[in-house]
Amino acid sequence: MPTVRPLSLALALGLVTVLSSTDAEAARKRSSARAPAVSAACTDFYETSNADWLKANPVPQVGATTTLGQLANNTRNQQLQLLDRAMNAPQGNVQKLLGDFWASGLDEAAVEADGSKPIAPLLTRINAIRKAKDIPASIAALHQVGIPVAFNFAPDVDLKALDRHIGYFMQGGMGLPDPAFYTRTDADTVALMGRYRGYVKQVLALTGTPANKLDAESALVIQLETELARSAQSVADINNPFNNYAPVATRDLNSRYRNLQLDAFLKAQGVNDDLVSLADAALFQQLNGMITRLPAEQWKAYLRWRVGDAMAPYLSKAYRDAEFEFRGRVLRGLTIAPARNEAVLDAINVAAGPMLGHEYANTYISRDVRRQAGVMVDQVREAQIAAVKRSTWLSAEAKTEAEAKLAAMKIEIGTPLRDLDYTVQPMGRGSFGGNMLIASTWRHAQEMKRIGKGNADRRWDVLPQQPAIAYDIAQNRLIVTAAALQGPIFAEAATPAEKFGAFGGLVAHEVSRAIDAKGAMIDARGELRSWWTPADKSAWTLLGNRVAAQYGGYAFPGVKDAKVNGELTRDENLADISGVEIAWEAFSTSPQGTAASAADKQAFFKGWAGLWAQQLSPNEAVQRLASDVRAPGRWRTNAPLSNLPAFGASFSCKPGQPMQRTDAEQIRIWR
Known part of the structure; x- marks a missing residue:
């Protein structure tokens, strides 16, 4: 039951790239025929x-194989091993809690015997609804247990005060991912809605609806969701953060939406802030009317359905099979349900991810590795500051702000520097649900x-056990997860040159985000304002146009006669070029770089190249061509x-050879 976050301000490192070996062979033959003397x-x-x-x-038949994808798979195996050890021989209280949680999920016989018992108290409360005034309290109670119904409510950054989070009231409560599914009339959507109605009926039957009422109650559920x-x-609109931002005083909520009892809702969630964001007043006015206009029996059927659907992956086989047949096969296109241990791992990461993340970091990442990574991050940041100072296209006032912002950037490595309590208690080996x-x-x-005020930098929007290097634009914060501090990014046995090429390149890629066109929307004090001059913006646009044109001339591997979409990939390509420039400067000016041999220098570039090895199936290549914001590997x-x-x-490449552009062709961002 993941929290729905309304904004997308944290920019995470993507770990997906593309390659076709058939194209690679063809390129080798063409190059050989064209210039046999080139190394x-x-x-x-x-x-x-x-x-x-x-x-x-x-090349796989479906999907992708990538070096960074293999790293992600390795981190999942590490988590599985950690949980097995915690189950059999826990070291400390946190591992005991995790081990018990893990054991309860792996015990399929106990899960089967449990049936609907874990959600019985929730269903009993819902079935006790008699009047309209009972409905808001039930909505609030389900939100409390992490099952959002009727609407979504979640914390995110206050766009006018980036040092705080406020609560966002937003649309939600529908069982399908796109509201358009409920209103379109094309044949495919009609067929999908038929499958959806069947799934709703299955869950309603499991949560207590008699057989002779299934058709009627499923119709009521879909009618409510359609409304x-x-x-x-x-x-598209809901993914625009500015469309969702409309702060209102919490004291005014009840007078506007009396039937929804939003003041009582906030108290039930433990929220005492003076502001919330509620951008779609019309939607909440409609919801306010639905509380009294729709029959209590309709609300009861809807709430039971939402509980059963949300908890289905964690209950008995009848629930799991029904959920997988619709959400797995129909919506996600999966053919085989995940293995039990994989499904339980996903569940633990959803519900107790920070707890597993802290134990993961303590188990797999040493203090010395964190220290080394921190030193390298500081070297990269200093190289970026030096590059800003000598920039030929950035204005003097923008340089001053960029230097201040880079100096103020927070660096967090391994686990969050500030975190809320991450230990879930109590637990046990009884009921997984x-x-x-x-x-x-x-x-x-x-x-x-x-x-609330001062809480905005607590916790990350990525877990420590997930490989990621990310720039959090709202908090001017660079995040390096524990899982990223392994090969091929930061292999403990790798040379400093290789680490600078791989880890340093990725860090520099993300550091550049603080001062690029998007980063320039937030200043060094964390205020939302543009600090670039018109000339700075024009210079960046010209750089981006050159990058888009350069990449747009490259063949897209695996798709015949297709070129890379230079416009779609423009921002990531700019960050890649920036990343390599700054990482090379950081390496060259480091103690290791000043004494580097010719082999060390070559190792730097091999470290960068090793990140992007990939093989992509033909269908995946076509999809990536149309939608991936990153260039092929x-x-x-x-x-x-x-x-x-x-x-x-x-x-020893000469200008004009494929791997060395002439001076006039070269794109320079920070050098």
Whole structure:
């Protein structure tokens, strides 16, 4: 039951890239025929550097195989091993809690015997509804246990005071991901709605609806959700943070929405702030009317359905099978349900992810690795500050603000520096569904504690056990998760040069976000204002146009006659070029870099290239061409390096060769 966050201000590192070995072979033949004297490294460094990996990982029939995807899989295996050890021989109280939670989920016989018992108290409360005045309290009680019904309410950044979170009231409470599903009349949508109605009936039957009332109650549920959908914004609109921001005083809520009892709702969630955001007043006016206009029996059927649907993955087989057949097969296109241990791991990460994350970091990442990473991050930041000072396109006033913002940037490595309590209690080996409700209730309460002044930097929006390097634009904060401090990003046995190329390049990619076109919307004091001059904006646009044109000339691997979408990938490509420039400068000016051998310098670039090895199925390649905001792996490797003279010098590439652009063609961002 994940928390729905209304804004998307934290910019996370993406771990997906694309390659086709067939295209790689063709490119090798063409290059060989065109210029046989050019070395392999100067022709296609991506393929040369990743040759062994590409040979060992053929193109899959479906989906993608990538080096960073393999890292993500490895971190999941580490979590599975940690939980097994915690179950069998726990070290300390946190591991005892985790081990008991894990054991309760793996005991399928106990889960089957439990049936609907974990949600019985919730269903009893819902069935006790008699009048309209009983409905708001039941809505509030379900939100308390992490089951959002009727609408969504979650913390996020106050756009006028970025040092605080406020609560956002937003549309929600529908069982389908897109409100348009409820109103479209095309054949595919009609068929989908038929499958959806069947799933609703299955869950209603499991939660107590008699067989002779299933058709009627499922119709009531879908009718209620359709009414919500008709007043909802589109998915595109709801994903725009500024569309969701409309602060109102909490003291005014009851007079506007008396039937919903929103003041009592906030008290039930433990929220005492003076402001909330409620951007869609019309939707909440409609909801306010629905409380009294719709029969209590209709609300009861809807609430029982939402409880059963939310908890289905954690209950007996009948629930799990029904949920997977619709949400797994129909909505997500899956063919096989995940293995039991994988499903339980996902559940624990949803409900108790921070607790597992702290134990993961303590188990797999040493203090020395964190220290090394911190030193390297500081070196990268200093290199970026130096690059800002000598920039030829940034105005003097923008340079001053950029330097101040970079100096003020918070660095958090491994686990959050400030965090709310992350230990879920109590637990035990009895009921997995019961444990999920306990954990979900705890997690919701912790999320509500993020609301208020001075709380905005508590906790991350990514878990420590998930590989990520991210720039949190709202908090001017660089986040490096514990899981990212492993190969191929930060292999403990790697040389400093390799670490600068891989880890340093990714860090520099994200640090540049603080002072790019989006970063320039928030100043060093955390205020939402544009601090670039018109000339700065024009210079950045011209740089971006050159980058888009350069990448737009590259063939898209795996898709015949297709080119990379330079406009779609513009921002990530700018950050990649920035990342390589700044990481190379940080390495060159470091103690290790000043004494670097020719082999060390080459190792730097191999570290960068090793991040992007990938094989993509034909269908996946077509999808990525249309939607991926990142360039294919070959060009994430080759394009930034071909713009950097230091690469050519390290491998004796001549200007005009594929891996070394002429001086006039080179794109310079910070050098």
